[in-house]
Amino acid sequence: MADHQTQSRKADHIRICLEEAVQCETVSTGLERYRFRHCCLPELDRCDLDLTTEFLGKSLQAPLLISSMTGGTDQAKHLNQCLAAAAQRHGLAMGVGSQRVALEKPEVIPTFTVRNQAPDILLLANVGAVQLNYGYGVDQCRRLVDMLEADALILHINPLQEWIQPQGDTNFRGLLGRIATLCTQLPVPVVAKEVGNGISGVMAQRLLEAGVAAIDVAGAGGTSWAKVERARAQTPLQHQLGTTFGDWGIPTAECLTAVRAIAPQVPLIASGGLTNGLDAAKALALGADVAGLARPFLVAASQSEDHLEAQVQLLLAELATVLFCTGVPRVRDLAQAGVLETRG
Template identity: 50%
Template sequence: MSDIERRKREHIHVVLSGAAKHSLPAGFDALRFRHNALPEVDYEAIDLSTRFMGKPLRLPYLASSMTGGPDAAARINRAIAEAAQQLGFAMGVGSQRISLTTPERFGLNLELRRIAPDALILGNLGAVQLTHGMGLEEARRAVDELGADGLILHLNPLQEALQPEGDRNWHGVEAAISRLTRVLPVPVIAKEVGSGISAEVARRLADCGVAAIDVAGSGGTSWAAVEGKRAAGEAGEALGEIFRDWGIPTATCLAEVRAALPDMPLIASGGLRHGLDGAKAVRLGANLLGQAAALLPAAINGPEAVIAHVEAFATALRIACLATGSRNLTELGRAAVC
């Protein structure tokens, strides 16, 4: 087993254990919808469809980036792909670095496109890798090996700083993103991994040419805590605990970035627990709603479990539409709040 494989396996184990959550919430509880007791809306006719990156989706849901390496990856990705095709939501794979640097593919290949020919599928690379030996060629391969509709570049400076084998030199990453967006034939999405993207950074990313931003704020999985749990020795674990709750809450990120960039497509991820949180994220400006750790147990259990999980999320989102008198996501985005 390579070091990357071992690290990815450890990541999944720690996340599934529940030992690496932020202890502070994502901020959605502070927002309350104003209840509409006379909605004049047919529940069955509520339209949750949307378009993202030019592709139609029946649900505004993203099975967010989870894993790209261990032996469970192929099974997880197949389960999500089957469910995405059936329900009409988007999926993003975990980091493809391992599949680009080893002979193994771990399910990160065109099989996902064959399973989900109509789904929005997003590839994934670490942005810092663009200054550590990866460039346009690897980005093209990441897209081509999946038949992906776009490429996520994840931003994780805190995680890398706490990871013993992490890449800590982030000088030049912004320029590298800018170069890539100019030449890659598919849209590029910038994504944090749980510490959030501020309005200031979002503007810089927009100037770099990214097509969408996943704010991925705090309130869900803490990758500082994950790396602390992985660390050898008490000092490393203590450092992870110091930074466990570092970050900008997801709700705050959404409000800030939407105000700064009114037309930028936004993904809300980081601590979304259910469809009501999703509804609040839409009200704050999100176009797509992402879950990773919350979906992981279902993904390990197979496509039926993923379908059940996403349908439950969609049911709560639909009820929020009814109770605010919203016939669709556009109206939900303007729903009255207390």
């Protein structure tokens, strides 16, 4: 695919995610089926609350990830820099969007590189796993990581999106072996991530056996890439595929419990449809170490830096409220028994 196509696609994605109805409708994250058990006597003060955590060897001030979104255009550069500054201010993790275009067209590298704004954060490089079948190897991946001074590389795995989008890359043959090779050779950890259709327990197991260091389930219930691509469809057939498969995927909550069941210790990111800090806290209580949000950060950042700052503060306050009202002082302990319940 030509570079300018990739760029215009990136611009499309931002616009569509902001302006069109691309959220899942008949499938939800499943988080609404859970409820925290209120603790009327938390035996805590505000200052006892501890949102810090560790992930992939770095400290976070809160278990929040600004999920991989963008890069490659001027608007993307601006967004990435805002997001990175917010991540740095608040000690959050951050990912950038797929960096493929940056290898193909080096002049857009600065639209991704945010280390200056964010010297201390856990920063995650990003590329589609399927590119390992389209010319990418350890060298390319290393360049993506180096370009960003990233702490880890996210391989996003998006078969449905590739399938539906015009000229998508649909050769997913033998990817698991190539991921395994990459994991042994790349100097930083590899994170396997979906983009909104979820990673099942079975697939998580295979990915972990292949050597990935962490999983981001990126489940169904939030931004639907089938619907995003529907908005970009070039033929009626693509459009109708986007409709038929707009709510395809495994709900985020179900991914989390399934992955946690097969891999109790694996570093685990929850994303896909988390809308606020209460959702994030539920995801953490279901076993995630970090909660990733994409669209909520995009919406705020595209308004202004102040909106983004307010959004981050709200998320932190919501997380703190959950800790206070469940009587759990440390966010790392939210997954203990008896804190989250299924609704009666």
